[in-house]
Amino acid sequence: MTDDGSAGGLRMAAIPSTASRQEVLGYDYLIVGCGLFGATFARLATDAGKRCLILDRRPHIGGNCYTENLAGINVHRYGAHIFHTSNKAVWSFVHRFAEFNNYVNSPKAISGDRLYSLPFNMNTFYELWRTRTPSEARQKIESQRFLGEPANLEEQALSLVGQDIYDTLIRDYTRKQWGKNPRELPAFIIKRLPLRFTYNNNYFTDRYQGIPIGGYTALFEAMLEGIEVRLNVDFFDNRSQLSGLAGKVVYTGCIDQYFDYSFGRLEYRSLDFHNEVLDIENFQGNAVINYCDTSEPFTRIIEHKHFEGSSSDVTVITREYPKACTGEAIPYYPVNDLRNQAIYRQYQARAQATENVIFGGRLSEYKYMDMHVVIESAMNRIRSELRQASA
Ligand code: FAD
Numbered sequence: 001m002t003d004d005g006s007a008g009g010l011r012m013a014a015i016p017s018t019a020s021r022q023e024v025l026g027y028d029y030l031i032v033g034c035g036l037f038g039a040t041f042a043r044l045a046t047d048a049g050k051r052c053l054i055l056d057r058r059p060h061i062g063g064n065c066y067t068e069n070l071a072g073i074n075v076h077r078y079g080a081h082i083f084h085t086s087n088k089a090v091w092s093f094v095h096r097f098a099e100f101n102n103y104v105n106s107p108k109a110i111s112g113d114r115l116y117s118l119p120f121n122m123n124t125f126y127e128l129w130r131t132r133t134p135s136e137a138r139q140k141i142e143s144q145r146f147l148g149e150p151a152n153l154e155e156q157a158l159s160l161v162g163q164d165i166y167d168t169l170i171r172d173y174t175r176k177q178w179g180k181n182p183r184e185l186p187a188f189i190i191k192r193l194p195l196r197f198t199y200n201n202n203y204f205t206d207r208y209q210g211i212p213i214g215g216y217t218a219l220f221e222a223m224l225e226g227i228e229v230r231l232n233v234d235f236f237d238n239r240s241q242l243s244g245l246a247g248k249v250v251y252t253g254c255i256d257q258y259f260d261y262s263f264g265r266l267e268y269r270s271l272d273f274h275n276e277v278l279d280i281e282n283f284q285g286n287a288v289i290n291y292c293d294t295s296e297p298f299t300r301i302i303e304h305k306h307f308e309g310s311s312s313d314v315t316v317i318t319r320e321y322p323k324a325c326t327g328e329a330i331p332y333y334p335v336n337d338l339r340n341q342a343i344y345r346q347y348q349a350r351a352q353a354t355e356n357v358i359f360g361g362r363l364s365e366y367k368y369m370d371m372h373v374v375i376e377s378a379m380n381r382i383r384s385e386l387r388q389a390s391a
């Protein structure tokens with residue numbers, strides 16, 4: 001099937017069969033979306049001698065990793081982005097384009113009038129219960145754990161860390177973040193956070209971690225060297241003509257939109273980012289502070305200068321307000337509950353049956369993927385493409 005999937009019966013422009021298509025068409029790949037999936041795929045395809053055209057409807061490259069310089073500080077426009085991976089190939093790949101610093105993410109969390117350490121570790125347990133040894137902390141958790149098989153985020157959290165931590169640091173943050181009762185959310189979301197019985201505030205467990213020195217935008221600029229990128233272009237404004245420019249389309253936008261919402265809309269969660277430039281040198285003393293109770297509607301305040309240790313008399317902070325993804329709101333997080341997963345599976349089957357289109361990235365795979373996972377996924381896709389081409 002050669003199907004562009006739109007409900008109105010639109011089809012890709014008459015495209016010659018595979019043998020001759022690349023001689024006639026200008027590009028091997030038309031890549032929709034200049035985020036991490038699109039840019040990684042384009043880089044590796046270009047390195048292998050393929051011709052790529054990337055387009056993005058935003059006015060900039062980098063997708064959600066985009067950083068911009070404000071008052072001499074690299075501001076993460078779409079929320080804090082900390083790079084972490086245990087995959088050496090991924091770590092080497094990003095090092096082709098930027099040097100990384102040794103930033104280690106150690107967020108703090110505010111609940112009531114107290115400040116706690118994250119992720120959940122011996123520091124958190126001491127701050128909450130004054131326990132000092134792992135066995136004291138384990139006993140405390142054991143006495144209040146959920147003992148069944150966790151079927152949702154609330155049960156998973158109660159099973160891992162017990163009632164006190166759930167009530168103090170998880171329940172209200174999760175409600176704000178997702179706009180749902182934690183009982184309606186999948187368990188895996190909370191398993192992103194490590195639980196440790198050591199005094200270790202590192203939010204991630206990966207072997208490699210850091211922030212690209214000079215910001216992510218500079219990394220993308222280096223990654224995209226020699227690759228044609230057209231910004232402010234929405235694929236859906238001209239899909240059949242654009243698809244006709246290349247042998248294959250690599251699509252990294254929302255999968256439900258690609259298929260014209262024919263199985264219904266997938267739910268995404270959106271965010272508003274409110275930036276402020278403050279005339280002080282240091283606002284909160286840390287890059288990330290979470291607000292875990294209901295006294296504030298936002299979930300986090302990011303103070304960007306701490307990612308790169310930028311020295312400046314002023315500082316830039318961002319409050320992160322979660323919101324429903326309706327109208328013009330940008331989709332950030334897939335909501336992988338049972339209802340949406342069932343809808344997604346229908347789109348996935350349709351995608352698998354669609355020739356000459358590769359679906360990749362967070363919105364297209366409808367998966368809560370961190371940056372290193374997206375890069376790995378793009379690496380795998382181009383590898384199998386090249387294998388197929390040489391077979
Ligand atoms: P995106 O970055 O969303 O790129 C997709 C691009 O496609 C966008 O630029 C979009 O404009 C474009 N597009 C969509 N539809 C069209 C269309 N019709 N026409 C043209 N262009 C289109 N990961 C980490 O590893 N560490 C972190 O600390 C971290 N923090 C995060 C914080 C937040 C708030 C969020 C939302 C994500 C975070 N991530 C983090 C995840 C990270 O952002 C993603 O893994 C990564 O950006 C996904 O890349 P992508 O290419 O799949 O998607």
Ligand code: UDP
Nearest residue numbers: 109169170171173174177189190192290292
């Ligand atoms: N979470 C929480 N309290 C916190 C931090 C995280 O309850 O202080 C929960 C919340 O449900 C969140 C999930 O853990 O959506 C994953 O957190 P993470 O920091 O990985 O979220 P992201 O950075 O992807 O938004």
